[in-house]
Amino acid sequence: MGRVFSDIAFTPAVRAMQTRMGSRSVYAPQDQTRDRRDALTSDEVDFIEARDGFYQATVSESGWPYVQFRGGPTGFLKVLDAKTVGYADFRGNVQYISVGNLQGNDRVSIILMDYANQRRLKILGRVRLVDAADDPALMSRLELPNYRARVERAFVITVDGYDWNCPQHITPRFTQAEIENAVAPLHAEIAQLKEALEDAQAAVAPARLGQGPLALVISGIRQLTPRVRSYELRAPRGGELPQALAGSHLDVPVRLKGAVSTRRYSIASDPSRRDVYEIAVLRDQEGRGGSVAVHAEFQIGMTLFCSPPGHDFVLHVDDRPAVLIAGGIGITPIKAMAHQLRAEGRGVNLHYAVRTRTDAPYLDVLKSTFGAGLRVYAADELQRLDPNRLIALSAPGSVFYVCGPQRLIDAFRSAAKAAGIAEERVRFERFSAGPDPKGKRLDL
Numbered sequence: 001m002g003r004v005f006s007d008i009a010f011t012p013a014v015r016a017m018q019t020r021m022g023s024r025s026v027y028a029p030q031d032q033t034r035d036r037r038d039a040l041t042s043d044e045v046d047f048i049e050a051r052d053g054f055y056q057a058t059v060s061e062s063g064w065p066y067v068q069f070r071g072g073p074t075g076f077l078k079v080l081d082a083k084t085v086g087y088a089d090f091r092g093n094v095q096y097i098s099v100g101n102l103q104g105n106d107r108v109s110i111i112l113m114d115y116a117n118q119r120r121l122k123i124l125g126r127v128r129l130v131d132a133a134d135d136p137a138l139m140s141r142l143e144l145p146n147y148r149a150r151v152e153r154a155f156v157i158t159v160d161g162y163d164w165n166c167p168q169h170i171t172p173r174f175t176q177a178e179i180e181n182a183v184a185p186l187h188a189e190i191a192q193l194k195e196a197l198e199d200a201q202a203a204v205a206p207a208r209l210g211q212g213p214l215a216l217v218i219s220g221i222r223q224l225t226p227r228v229r230s231y232e233l234r235a236p237r238g239g240e241l242p243q244a245l246a247g248s249h250l251d252v253p254v255r256l257k258g259a260v261s262t263r264r265y266s267i268a269s270d271p272s273r274r275d276v277y278e279i280a281v282l283r284d285q286e287g288r289g290g291s292v293a294v295h296a297e298f299q300i301g302m303t304l305f306c307s308p309p310g311h312d313f314v315l316h317v318d319d320r321p322a323v324l325i326a327g328g329i330g331i332t333p334i335k336a337m338a339h340q341l342r343a344e345g346r347g348v349n350l351h352y353a354v355r356t357r358t359d360a361p362y363l364d365v366l367k368s369t370f371g372a373g374l375r376v377y378a379a380d381e382l383q384r385l386d387p388n389r390l391i392a393l394s395a396p397g398s399v400f401y402v403c404g405p406q407r408l409i410d411a412f413r414s415a416a417k418a419a420g421i422a423e424e425r426v427r428f429e430r431f432s433a434g435p436d437p438k439g440k441r442l443d444l
Contacts (some may be wrong), residue, residue, distance in 0.1 A: 401429040
């Protein structure tokens with residue numbers, strides 16, 4: 001006596017092919033076995049009732065096979081007894097191909113997949129179709145009270161034989177529920193870690209500094225050069241910040257010898273962004289102490305109470321060309337101006353004087369963003385920014401914006417005066433200490 005599935009599936013033509021391909025000896029023992037596999041055991045029952053879908057094949061009167069996927073809530077295919085499985089047939093696309101095929105041939109083959117564990121069960125059987133109104137007791141066994149779908153009939157399948165297939169070539173796939181179960185321990189661990197972090201943050205509250213009306217949280221810190229760091233500042237709960245124009249500045253609180261003072265820093269970020277300000281601070285050991293204090297104390301999560309953006313050094317609004325000149329850390333307001341000019345399609349003409357390219361903040365982003373609109377003058381490469389030549393080569397009526405050390409500003413103002421350029425067309429902001437009635441001071 002052989003296994004029923006083999007008796008049905010291994011036709012003479014199939015057995016001949018197995019012999020030809022050398023696999024007949026593998027399956028020959030199934031022809032003589034007591035394990036008929038024509039009645040479901042607890043292993044098959046558990047597997048069937050854990051599935052939420054299967055593939056079902058019927059044969060048409062023309063001899064063509066038809067395979068469709070039948071799906072529903074987990075367990076919608078029910079084991080009625082060791083020889084019978086059944087399911088409620090929900091109304092679908094009303095083609096009725098399977099139902100029609102079964103009118104002339106009641107044979108059916110179904111394959112149930114467990115992709116996650118690479119398991120597969122094949123069942124051969126015969127189908128009895130039962131209209132929903134004809135057997136209420138059967139419908140009550142197959143119905144799914146919480147699944148809203150119209151039941152037209154019942155498929156009752158008498159199991160002739162079954163076989164477990166090998167896992168080879170089954171690609172693992174996972175349902176949403178399986179993924180949720182798998183990651184549930186990770187979510188629990190993340191929740192515990194977040195709780196521990198919140199407790200630690202509550203125990204050591206983030207530092208708060210300053211008395212200004214605008215609260216800004218340090219959300220990011222980057223080391224731009226060995227001596228320059230940038231600080232991203234955002235609203236405490238996110239959202240939109242007050243408008244900063246190209247060239248605007250912030251008065252930022254710093255702690256000096258136990259007392260809180262303020263230092264002015266240009267906003268270097270693109271003015272079109274309303275979610276973040278960015279300032280860059282050059283650590284100057286010989287300065288007035290502000291930059292050293294910033295580098296020492298400013299940390300991510302710290303809240304700074306600043307002034308709203310100030311607009312003392314901003315671009316003109318008419319169509320005259322703009323020429324941008326920066327020296328070292330003076331690039332900060334000039335960078336914002338270049339972003340605005342580019343956004344407005346006004347053309348960028350940016351000249352950047354630096355000691356070395358390594359010491360030049362934002363150089364990489366300036367090169368990638370402004371391309372040919374950027375000219376760099378590196379002192380260690382014996383390149384010098386010549387104000388007289390720059391003015392001579394600039395378009396008539398150009399407005400010049402200069403930010404950098406005092407010597408750069410003085411040289412440019414002298415060259416502009418010698419060229420007969422009106423003072424209104426030379427606008428500058430410097431970052432060195434000392435009063436100047438015609439130029440605003442920035443801090444390092």
